[in-house]
Amino acid sequence: MWTLQDAKNRFSAVVDAALAGQPQEVSRRGKPAVVVLSADEYARMRAAAGEKRGSFITHLLSFPGDPDSPRPQITPRDVSF
Known part of the structure; x- marks a missing residue:
C-alpha cells in the first residue's frame, strides 16, 4: 500500500x-483511500457489475x-393531545 505522499512522488x-x-x-492519513487500476480492468468490472x-x-x-391489487384500508387510531 502506498501512502498518498509516496504515490504522488512516484505516480x-x-x-x-x-x-x-x-x-x-x-x-x-493511515486509512485506505483509493485503488488505482488499469482502464481495461475498470471497464471489465463495470461490465460485470452491470450484467x-x-x-x-x-x-x-x-x-x-x-401491483394492481388495492391497498388495505386502515383506520388510524385516535390520539388525544
Whole structure:
C-alpha cells in the first residue's frame, strides 16, 4: 500500500504497476483511500457489475405481489393531545 505522499512522488510507478495488472492501494492519513487500476480492468468490472445488477426498474418489478391489487384500508387510531 502506498501512502498518498509516496504515490504522488512516484505516480509513474503506481500507474505502471496498475497497467501490469496489479491494482495499487493508496492510503490517506493511515486509512485506505483509493485503488488505482488499469482502464481495461475498470471497464471489465463495470461490465460485470452491470450484467449482474440489471436496471432499477427490473428490480422494482421483481417484487412479489400484484401491483394492481388495492391497498388495505386502515383506520388510524385516535390520539388525544
